[in-house]
Amino acid sequence: MGNHTDTRSFGHREVTAAEMESLASFCEAVLPPVPHPEELLGEDDHHPNKEALRSFYSSSGSQTPVARQTIDLIIKRGTMEAYLATRLVLFLLATRLGTLLICGTECLVSSWPFVEKFSELSVEKRERVLQKQFRNWFFTPIRAAFVYIKVAFLFCFFSRVSPNGENPAWEAIGYHVNLDEKKPSEPQKERPLEKGMVETMKETEQTLLESLTQKGLKADYDKDQDAIRIKCDAVVVGSGSGGGVAASVLAKAGLKVVVMEKGSYYTESDYPPFEGHGMDKLYENGGILPSIDGDLMILAGATVGGGSAVNWSACIKTPKSVLQEWSEDHKIPLFGTKEYVSAMDLVWKRMGVTETCEREGFQNQVLRKGCENLGINVQNVARNSSERHYCGSC
Numbered sequence: 001m002g003n004h005t006d007t008r009s010f011g012h013r014e015v016t017a018a019e020m021e022s023l024a025s026f027c028e029a030v031l032p033p034v035p036h037p038e039e040l041l042g043e044d045d046h047h048p049n050k051e052a053l054r055s056f057y058s059s060s061g062s063q064t065p066v067a068r069q070t071i072d073l074i075i076k077r078g079t080m081e082a083y084l085a086t087r088l089v090l091f092l093l094a095t096r097l098g099t100l101l102i103c104g105t106e107c108l109v110s111s112w113p114f115v116e117k118f119s120e121l122s123v124e125k126r127e128r129v130l131q132k133q134f135r136n137w138f139f140t141p142i143r144a145a146f147v148y149i150k151v152a153f154l155f156c157f158f159s160r161v162s163p164n165g166e167n168p169a170w171e172a173i174g175y176h177v178n179l180d181e182k183k184p185s186e187p188q189k190e191r192p193l194e195k196g197m198v199e200t201m202k203e204t205e206q207t208l209l210e211s212l213t214q215k216g217l218k219a220d221y222d223k224d225q226d227a228i229r230i231k232c233d234a235v236v237v238g239s240g241s242g243g244g245v246a247a248s249v250l251a252k253a254g255l256k257v258v259v260m261e262k263g264s265y266y267t268e269s270d271y272p273p274f275e276g277h278g279m280d281k282l283y284e285n286g287g288i289l290p291s292i293d294g295d296l297m298i299l300a301g302a303t304v305g306g307g308s309a310v311n312w313s314a315c316i317k318t319p320k321s322v323l324q325e326w327s328e329d330h331k332i333p334l335f336g337t338k339e340y341v342s343a344m345d346l347v348w349k350r351m352g353v354t355e356t357c358e359r360e361g362f363q364n365q366v367l368r369k370g371c372e373n374l375g376i377n378v379q380n381v382a383r384n385s386s387e388r389h390y391c392g393s394c
Contacts, residue, residue: 015071018094019087023071025119026093027061027153029126049171056172061153069156070149077286078148085145093118102142103129144294151297152288159276177273191267193304199265217258232256239263240306245347263303282310313383313394315353317344351384359390 015023036057047053061067074086092098096115099107106125107116118126133146161167165179191197198211209228212219218231233255236247243259251257264281272278279287284300291298301310318335327336334340357380360368371378385394 015087015090016094019090020067020071021119022090022093022117023149024062024067025121025126026090026130026149027067027070028063029061029123029130030150030153031059031061031157032123032127033058033060033063052168052171056169059169061157064157066153066156066160069160070153073152073156073286073288074148077288078152079285079289081141081292082144082148082290085141086149089142089145089149102133140293144290144292147294148288148290151290155276155279155288159274159279161274161276165274179273191265193265197265197304201264217256230258232258234258235260238306239304240301241308243306244308261304261306263301263306265304266309313385315348315351315382315384317348317382348382352386353382353384354387355380355382357383357385357387357389361390361392361394364394 034057036054074083078086089102092102094117096113096117099118100115103118106129107121108114109116130146133143136143158167158169165177170176196215198215200208203211209219209221212228212230219228222229234250234257236243236257236259239259239261247257247259266281272281282301282303284302287299289298289300301307303309323335326332368378
């Protein structure tokens with residue numbers, strides 16, 4: 001099992017009170033308190049908990065403990081580049097000169113000292129600064145830091161739970177977690193991959209060699225290199241969609257295959273019902289992994305099964321336009337061959353992909369109806385589940 005990058009191992013200095021003030025002001029601009037729309041909270045409104053709704057409208061990013069959780073998440077999960085860019089932005093926004101450099105004329109006032117710090121700006125001015133920086137393509141590190149702070153903050157705000165498994169915002173937006181769904185109906189038997197699995201995180205130096213031998217592998221301890229040597233024909237790094245298929249093909253050809261996976265192994269009964277905990281356990285970098293330029297967040301599985309374990313069953317074949325681009329523009333002829341298309345068909349068959357379903361979930365019905373009302377074409381997405389599958393969440 002691998003560990004996520006933790007920037008604390010690089011010996012960072014503590015976040016200062018001035019930087020935390022900048023962060024709280026930033027979070028307030030992302031989630032400011034807004035006036036209660038009385039027309040939505042009046043007698044004609046059917047929201048089951050008007051008090052929760054009023055509390056949600058009154059919520060402010062600066063008034064909650066989420067700001068502290070946000071910086072802790074960035075320190076714990078952020079790449080080194082994201083962490084350094086974030087700390088630089090918070091440091092600059094804590095000073096008048098730095099605020100002037102980032103915010104421009106928004107921070108200028110007519111009285112001494114003529115420049116306000118970011119935390120002294122009105123919420124409206126801070127919002128305009130954020131909107132400008134989100135579109136800033138000239139100073140990529142600054143824009144990336146702004147995007148990263150925003151995503152980390154909103155993730156913490158909507159995913160945090162109390163010891164009772166509650167989030168104050170969930171009641172307001174009508175989101176509920178079905179805790180009973182996670183209770184197993186019967187005692188779990190042997191896990192599906194138990195027979196060939198060696199979880200190194202649960203082993204010691206003394207037991208690892210024995211466990212490998214019990215799983216049918218020839219292994220011995222090399223005293224000179226202080227390492228365990230495993231005899232096999234092939235090593236596949238990663239157990240996701242690519243690695244899993246490769247390992248299967250090699251094993252069927254009679255080779256002794258070892259699959260290396262840095263993530264942990266979870267089965268259905270292990271999955272936590274809460275989004276935050278699930279992201280932390282199942283996704284690369286806890287689901288908070290930005291590209292260097294902050295242009296997009298990357299969601300990648302970091303568990304046994306990789307992306308195939310965390311996707312929502314969508315099975316989309318590589319489009320012809322993409323195959324043409326890869327084969328012609330990028331000079332990779334494989335993607336222009338019939339063999340590649342045949343391989344996709346074979347994987348579909350192995351996974352049991354279907355292109356229709358007998359019953360759609362409520363959210364899909366709403367999405368389909370909305371698209372049809374707007375005149376937008378709607379198509380089914382092929383899934384690796386049976387046509388009869390219905391859980392209400394897919």
